[in-house]
Amino acid sequence: MTIAKVMIVDDSAVARQVISGMLSKDRSINVIAAVADPVFAMQRMQLDWPDVIVLDIEMPRMDGITFLKKIMSERPTPVVICSSLTVKGAAATMQALAAGAVAIVGKPKTGVRNFLLDASTDLLEAVKAASYANVQNLHPGLAEQSPVSREIAAAVVAIGTSTGGTQALEVILSALPRASPGIVVVQHMPERFTGAFSRRLDGICQIDVKEAQDNDCVRPGSALIAPGGKQMTLKRSGALYYVEVRKGPPVNRHCPSVDVLFRSVAKCAGSSALGIIMTGMGDDGARGLLKMHQAGARTVAQDESTCVVFGMPKEAIDRGAVDVVLPLPRIASGILQRVPAIAGPRTAEGGG
Numbered sequence: 001m002t003i004a005k006v007m008i009v010d011d012s013a014v015a016r017q018v019i020s021g022m023l024s025k026d027r028s029i030n031v032i033a034a035v036a037d038p039v040f041a042m043q044r045m046q047l048d049w050p051d052v053i054v055l056d057i058e059m060p061r062m063d064g065i066t067f068l069k070k071i072m073s074e075r076p077t078p079v080v081i082c083s084s085l086t087v088k089g090a091a092a093t094m095q096a097l098a099a100g101a102v103a104i105v106g107k108p109k110t111g112v113r114n115f116l117l118d119a120s121t122d123l124l125e126a127v128k129a130a131s132y133a134n135v136q137n138l139h140p141g142l143a144e145q146s147p148v149s150r151e152i153a154a155a156v157v158a159i160g161t162s163t164g165g166t167q168a169l170e171v172i173l174s175a176l177p178r179a180s181p182g183i184v185v186v187q188h189m190p191e192r193f194t195g196a197f198s199r200r201l202d203g204i205c206q207i208d209v210k211e212a213q214d215n216d217c218v219r220p221g222s223a224l225i226a227p228g229g230k231q232m233t234l235k236r237s238g239a240l241y242y243v244e245v246r247k248g249p250p251v252n253r254h255c256p257s258v259d260v261l262f263r264s265v266a267k268c269a270g271s272s273a274l275g276i277i278m279t280g281m282g283d284d285g286a287r288g289l290l291k292m293h294q295a296g297a298r299t300v301a302q303d304e305s306t307c308v309v310f311g312m313p314k315e316a317i318d319r320g321a322v323d324v325v326l327p328l329p330r331i332a333s334g335i336l337q338r339v340p341a342i343a344g345p346r347t348a349e350g351g352g
Helices: 013-024 038-045 064-074 087-099 112-118 120-131 165-173 193-204 258-268 286-294 312-318 328-338
Strands: 004-009 029-035 052-055 079-084 103-107 156-161 182-187 208-211 222-225 231-237 240-246 273-277 298-302 324-326
Touching: 004 013, 004 038, 004 120, 013 029, 013 120, 029 038, 029 120, 038 064, 052 064, 052 120, 064 079, 064 087, 079 087, 079 120, 087 103, 087 165, 087 193, 103 120, 156 165, 156 258, 156 286, 165 182, 165 193, 165 328, 182 231, 182 258, 193 208, 193 222, 231 258, 258 273, 258 286, 273 286, 273 312, 273 328, 286 298, 286 312, 298 312, 298 328, 324 328
Parallel strands: 004 029, 004 052, 052 079, 079 103, 156 182, 156 273, 182 222, 208 222, 273 298, 298 324
Antiparallel strands: 231 240
């Protein structure tokens, strides 16, 4: 069994104690240090470099973003951000993801001990996923461009991703033109962070990107991101598609769950849909993508060479759910080329 060396960097003594104690219970993790700020961390890292760093953002002497950028420029290392559940914290976390963090776990300003104990499973899974991450794939470069088909606006594209997915989604969505099909996305991310993530993407994409709300229409030239802490499903009303966003139990330990979205797309859109499963730990989405495949949808998996973690795509491939495997830079052009031009329900032409 491979043992992952983990360092915790957080100015809260309570957070250091709780996170260290929780992670140390897992036999696959060795907490080699728990320090109060990045300056202490850099001193310790000269003696023993960690496989994964659990990092707070707001700290004295050096903030977490500066520390993260320094690490990624000198010796890229998987970093899990443990950040405040505030508007300011969410915005800073988006900077951290852009700088190369592989996962985020939120924490409140108060009640940290109880919250971290309640969120121990999420944090443990994030650290384990990070230990498998290929951080060289966090900045994969630009997507290939492709001419736009006249037929694509009749289809729905469903995308599911997890660890490394924020960077992968940026590559894909920022490459799509306004004349793109309606897109629905599940990215495993805690509550309150998906809004900031959606706004960031909206600012850099030609298509409109927003955090989904209940009854939002799925329309060409737009992408709806499932909100953290809620399940999102595709629904149909006459000739139009829309999303239902509801509180619900985790599925495959996730809320939102890729499987929940994909199963609903298989049911409502069938052969008019395109399903894409990308980088992430675990198997969420594999069963749902198989349902889409069986319903006649075109299905795509991101290839191993460009994944940060080749978990979810591998599971889908192994189940026979995937029609074609593509490297990340080719997925955007694959959306425009491969969406089936099949008559059926249309995505809304108007606003959501």
